[in-house]
Amino acid sequence: MVRQIIEIDSEKCNGCGACAAACHEGAIAMWDGKAVLLRDDYCDGLGNCLPACPTGAITFVEREAAPYDEAAVLAKKAAALRGTAPVTRSACAGSAVQALRPAETAPTAAEAGPVSYLAQWPVQLKLVPVEASFFSGARLLIAADCAAYARSDFHRRFMAGRVTVIGCPKLDEGDYTEKLAEIIRRNDIREVTVVRMEVPCCSGIQRAAETALRQSGKFIPWQVVTLGRDGNIIE
CATH class of the missing domain: 3.40.50 (Rossmann fold)
Structure with a gap:
């Protein structure tokens, strides 16, 4: 389906991790010093991460993407709490909106x-x-x-x-x-x-x-x- 989803410009990303902390779905992770979108179906397209980014590296785009899967997000969070999945957020928790x-x-x-x-x-x-x-x-x-x-x-x-x-x-x-x-x-x-x-x-x-x-x-x-x-x- 074509829907609104985030796009991360790796050239602009300074690796601060604020976007990963702001994304309460856990759709963003830090990889090799840069923010990356883990999976399309983890992103709800609401953009809590946008105001957290100090360099403007995150924007909205309209493209073909898997629909947001709330059940998958909840399962990922539950697995993280059990210690069976990696926790991908970083940076100060106070920056999460x-x-x-x-x-x-x-x-x-x-x-x-x-x-x-x-x-x-x-x-x-x-x-x-x-x-x-x-x-x-x-x-x-x-x-x-x-x-x-x-x-x-x-x-x-x-x-x-x-x-x-x-x-x-x-x-x-x-x-x-x-x-x-x-x-x-x-x-x-x-x-x-x-x-x-x-x-x-x-x-x-x-x-x-x-x-x-x-x-x-x-x-x-x-x-x-x-x-x-x-x-x-x-x-």
């Missing part, structure tokens, strides 16, 4: 480990791309770094069913306004919730979100929730 679960889907009681409602990765505002599939139709949570530590039920109360981005206007360099405006402008964001602490420095993240909403030119329902240092919601 991926959806961890559908934003509207809560984890079940059968899932191992503590309950988490994190819907995607990364979450830090400096690292989140301005366009990503997990933003499509998303309810966006913009949270101050400290807020999650103030309430033990932060995941269930605020993150469930939302895509989360976090930041600290006091510690992070620069301003979030422009990036937030681009995220809202370029994606189908359904609503915005800002969760901040009562401390003065947190006013920066609220101000950035409010300004970004105005600059985006969109009319989106939004709210601000302020937490006290004891975790209580301040009306």
